[in-house]
Amino acid sequence: MGRAPCCDKANxxxxxxxxxxxxxxxxxxxxxxxxxNWIALPQKIGIIHIHITHxxxxxxxxxxxxxxxxxxxxxxxxxxxxxxxxMFISESGLKRCGKSCRLRWLNYLRPNIRHGGFxxxxxxxxxxxxxxxxxxxxxxxAQLPGRTDNDIKNYWNTRLKKKLLGKHRKELQARNKxxxxxLKQENSSxxxxxxxxxxxxxxxxxxxxxxxxxxxxTNQSPSFNDQDSIxxxxxxxxxxxxxxxxPILDGLNLQFPHGSNSLSSTQQIQEEQxxxxxxxxxxxxxxxxxxxxxxxxxEYCAELVQGQGSFITTAIGEMVSSNDYSRRLLGGSLEFFxxxxxxxxxxxxxxxASSSCGQSTNWGETSSSLMYPSLVASNYExxxxxxxxxxxxxxxxxxxxx
DNA sequence: AAGGATCTCAACCGCGTCAAC
DNA sequence: TGTTGACGCGGTTGAGATCCT
Numbered sequence: 001m002g003r004a005p006c007c008d009k010a011n012x013x014x015x016x017x018x019x020x021x022x023x024x025x026x027x028x029x030x031x032x033x034x035x036x037n038w039i040a041l042p043q044k045i046g047i048i049h050i051h052i053t054h055x056x057x058x059x060x061x062x063x064x065x066x067x068x069x070x071x072x073x074x075x076x077x078x079x080x081x082x083x084x085x086x087m088f089i090s091e092s093g094l095k096r097c098g099k100s101c102r103l104r105w106l107n108y109l110r111p112n113i114r115h116g117g118f119x120x121x122x123x124x125x126x127x128x129x130x131x132x133x134x135x136x137x138x139x140x141x142a143q144l145p146g147r148t149d150n151d152i153k154n155y156w157n158t159r160l161k162k163k164l165l166g167k168h169r170k171e172l173q174a175r176n177k178x179x180x181x182x183l184k185q186e187n188s189s190x191x192x193x194x195x196x197x198x199x200x201x202x203x204x205x206x207x208x209x210x211x212x213x214x215x216x217x218t219n220q221s222p223s224f225n226d227q228d229s230i231x232x233x234x235x236x237x238x239x240x241x242x243x244x245x246x247p248i249l250d251g252l253n254l255q256f257p258h259g260s261n262s263l264s265s266t267q268q269i270q271e272e273q274x275x276x277x278x279x280x281x282x283x284x285x286x287x288x289x290x291x292x293x294x295x296x297x298x299e300y301c302a303e304l305v306q307g308q309g310s311f312i313t314t315a316i317g318e319m320v321s322s323n324d325y326s327r328r329l330l331g332g333s334l335e336f337f338x339x340x341x342x343x344x345x346x347x348x349x350x351x352x353a354s355s356s357c358g359q360s361t362n363w364g365e366t367s368s369s370l371m372y373p374s375l376v377a378s379n380y381e382x383x384x385x386x387x388x389x390x391x392x393x394x395x396x397x398x399x400x401x402x
Numbered sequence: 403a404a405g406g407a408t409c410t411c412a413a414c415c416g417c418g419t420c421a422a423c
Numbered sequence: 424t425g426t427t428g429a430c431g432c433g434g435t436t437g438a439g440a441t442c443c444t
Binding site for chain 3 (some may be wrong): 006016036038098102138149153157
């Protein structure tokens, strides 16, 4: 049996909101608030609006807030002229679903909403948080005043993702041009060849994004000792979120690697790491700084592991797993989510992806499966079905990896 | 100039969570 | 303790705008 509809679908209007509807909703909420019940709100809206326009104008100038308001729904309109001005008094209910009202208010009508024009800093923040917590747009939006989760989600999906991919592609091209020696030296190593051939076969498969550089690892060991303050900050970001990150918080008890530099020698040689998290977001960034050390990864496998289109998340997962500290941070807590069986199963995925960081640690034990439990839960079966056998168990190695 | 392809983003949908009863 | 209903979230859709050939 399905869920009961939240409103009478036949009697509500759908599609774009008209300026009149916006005005009604905005005026009502500004005067009365939401009343704690969005579903009932459209019925309550019955505001008399008094519009004053020039007699020749078709665009009324709305007075806000309205002079008189009713909670009872009535429908009428009166128009008359005073000293060359047209007074227009109208009223009608709002034939909209409560959920639609909520969305319209939160995403568009709410005061201090900003649309478009994302700054470089905002880009960085979004990237950092996406790396840290995945597609929790509401949490990310909470860190960007005036931005809505919907806006950020759209921005990420339509622009930021492409922007990052473009950057990385350019950088790789530049590097390949200027770094022929390494390529020649290592071209017997399978990764680059496989990567290149994979991209010849699948030219649309994207690269791992390059994020703005910062030096989170140099000279400063982030203070993870203050577990309480970190916990508080996480909780501040949202209850559900804080619960999910309990294992990470617990993991913070781990000692930070000596000298704060958790890069493996392999990764250093590759010079492909991308440090993420240059924003000044306190805890989230502290975690971001230390979880994410983007190592070179194999996009081919990443794509396959991830299923359709979510390569970035997987890539990020790989990036996380490619960091010693992150692995330790996350290590052992997978059981918290999935128990032994899932870990075992994850090793199948690890067989494909773990080698991308050139180390023996299984990718699946520590990577995005932990960071994005729902994602893995939903994609895992699909991955198993979709992953070609030759990839799933193919040994992929990195230049310089043993 | 036309029309097909691609992009953008507001809005919708369905589901998980939670509180009230 | 189970049921119900509202909220809030993330994924998806589709219409309009823009770009490209």
